[in-house]
Amino acid sequence: MEYKVSNVKPAVQIHTCRNCKHTFTGKICNHCGEKLFNEKQLTAKHFFHQVIDFFWHWENKVLKTIKLNFFKPGFVTKENINGIRVPYANPVQLYLVVSLVFYLVVTKVGVSDYTPSFGDHHYYGLSGYAAFKWARPLDEKVVNAIDSAWTRKGRIMQREIQDELSSNLQADGSFKLTGRNNTDSFYIPGNKTNVYAFRQMMGARWTLFHSTVGTYGKTLIFLLLPVIAALLLLLFFKKLKYYGAALIFSTHFMVYNLCFFMLHALINVAPRYISENLGGWMLKPFLYVFYNDWISPVTNFIFGSEFEFMHFLFWMPWLFVAIKRLFNTPWWKNLLISFFLSKVFYFLIYGVLKKIVIAVTIWSMH
Ligand SMILES: [Zn+2]
Structure with missing residues (x-):
């Protein structure tokens, strides 16, 4: 042929x-x-x-991934770990987009759970948990360190205010204070300047702290990612194998958390602007069931305060389903692990992150 x-x-x-x-x-x-x-x-x-x-594809991809991650816990993580990545936004992209939107929404609604106030560092010490009573000296050390940084910052500010005053020394030994545009003026006797400077500093320090803390509160959450990932790797070492895989899982969990927190701010908290009673309406039935007079000793023992319990409602179901999907562990083990992870996550946010945010804010105040 x-x-x-x-x-x-x-x-x-x-x-x-x-x-x-x-x-x-x-x-x-x-x-x-x-x-x-x-x-x-x-x-x-x-x-x-x-x-x-x-823009169209990217937006579609991101929205689709966010939705899947929210409603099918663990699904996107599983796909990602199994090497199916093209149909989904990658975890870092996802995290950046969601945290940006989170920042906007949380600021608009005025929810401040992630932006501590000065003084919050006195609460949620590790020694608050029965098994960690021995950590009391460590807790006190942290609190004292933050308190004294605060005092030091105050002293510096006070000195600056006093220095500024001394440039207005008058012939009779008093100091002249002038308002803007020289429209108002006042004379303080020479021996009262420290009182004046102290009071000024107290107000100025507080204002400065609260104008700075929001930015750190909303952006430093990513610090929790490697910690959660390490914990996940310890718990599922055989199945995850790599720290990178654990990081993917922890990022997806955080993306879920930020999404949930935004929804919570919009649906559950924002109605308080209509009426004070409407704020937190979604949680009322749960609190009625779990925190009534009969059962609250038990729930208090297991979950802690109502506020802590609320976070178990946020996190446990997602973690439970995600762990089931990813590792197929028996349900009782799953229940324990998702409970444990929620407990640790709660402590990390309120006991550790808040203190870091407060410390960084004080340190960066100028
Ligand atoms: Zn080529």
């Missing part, structure tokens, strides 16, 4: 990549990922099409 060579078309067309000179078939270079070039790609139409495409 004879073939007419001219009649035989190559089954597949072979291209040479313009970027890396690798030869390939199909539409994308399998060595560097460069797309097959076509002169039509130089048209304005193609250019604008690409711009729209980018």
Whole structure:
């Protein structure tokens, strides 16, 4: 049998990549990922099409991933760990987008759970938990360190105010205070300047702290990611194998948490602007069931305060389903682990992160 060579078309067309000179078939270079070039790609139409495409697909991908991560706990994590990544936004992208929106929403609604007030560092010590009573000296050390940083900052500010005063020393030994535009003025006797400076400092320090703390409160949450990941790796060492895999899981959990927190702020907390009684309406039935006079000694023992219990409601169901989906552990083990993780997460946010945020804020105040 004879073939007419001219009649035989190559089954597949072979291209040479313009970027890396690798030869390939199909539409994308399998060595560097460069797309097959076509002169039509130089048209304005193609250019604008690409711009729209980018935002459209990217937004779709992110929204789809957020929704899946919220309603199917552990699903996106499982896909990611199994190497199916193209259909979903990657964890870092996801985290950045969600935390940005979180920042906006939380500021608008005025929910301050993640933005501590000065003084919050006196609460939620590790020694508050029965098993960690021995950690009391450590807790006190932390509290004292923050308190004395606060005092030191106050002294510095007071001195600055006093220095500023001394530039207005009058001939009779008093000091002149002048309002803006020189419209108001007042004379303080020389021996009263420290009282004046102290009072000024007290107000100024407080204002400065609260104008700074919000930024840190909302942005330092990412510090919890590696800690949660380490904990997950310890618990599921055989199944996760890599710290990176644990980081993916912890990032997805945090993305869920931020999404939930936003929804909670909008649906559960924001109605308080309509009426004071409406704030927290969603939790009332739960508190009625779990924190009534008969059962509250038990629930208090297991979950702690009503506020802590609320967080178990937020986190446990998601963790329970996610762990089931990812590791297929028996339900009772799952229940214990999701309980334990929620407890630790709560402590990390209120007992550790808040203190870090307060300390960093004081340190950065100028
Ligand atoms: Zn190439």
